[in-house]
Amino acid sequence: MLSIVVLISGGGSNLRALLEASEDAEFPARIVAIGADRDADGLELGVEFGIPAFSVPFASFADRAAWGDELLAQIQQWQPDLVVLSGMMRLLPPRVVAALSPNLINTHPAYLPEFPGAHAVRDALAAGAVQTGASIIVVDNGVDEGPILVQERVAVLPDDTEASLQNRIKIVERRLLIQAVLDIANGHMNLKENSNA
Structure with missing residues (x-):
């Protein structure tokens, strides 16, 4: 367990x-x-x-x-x-x-390496992106620069606000996090292999 x-x-x-x-x-x-x-x-x-x-x-x-x-x-x-x-x-x-490390992971509301940092959703909208995403990464000493474990694209809709886009990303983020934890627990994802450690 x-x-x-x-x-x-x-x-x-x-x-x-x-x-x-x-x-x-x-x-x-x-x-x-x-x-x-x-x-x-x-x-x-x-x-x-x-x-x-x-x-x-x-x-x-x-x-x-x-x-x-x-x-x-x-x-x-x-x-x-x-x-x-x-x-x-x-x-x-x-x-x-x-x-x-490497048993330290982070969720991020963007398709890294696109839009790192604390305002990923706002930055995606400001850039006029037509898609963004969600990522799960191994944490390193950079800002959202660690090895990517799993990620998925999320479309940016023409009428999206920061809140509406954030809510859609969160649905994907939750699913990816649960899957990553399952894969780590079941030995299907090796954090040492996916990290620089």
Whole structure:
């Protein structure tokens, strides 16, 4: 059984999808803890699903390195097989990446390497793109530059707003995340082979 810590910054819609999938007795992975870099709404999912949750507020630390050290300590208490960044809107310090890699994956609302960064959906619309997508990657020290595990195209419709496009991408993102976790748990996807580690 693959044990997972999921890190979030917001409402945790991808996290909810993963929690719901893992309620199936046949699903070969379990979320053992939920973490956040702020007082995120998604932490409430821990209460709803009976999963321990923790918060390491970035603003409480002198610098990113100190915050990262505490975040890593919190994660390592759970000894997870995999750490999933799911809407975590903060770059992890290099020593956190080094400690967890390659068992550290991220969801991204674009067809990487197109539109990296925090405003991928807005950037796709601003560029006049006719298609974007969703990707699951292994995290490295770049900004959405890690090895791509799985991705899928999503069409940009003529009347799309940032919200409507984001919602359609999220549906694909959730499905890809669940499939990636399944493939990792079942040994069909080897993170070491897919990473630079």
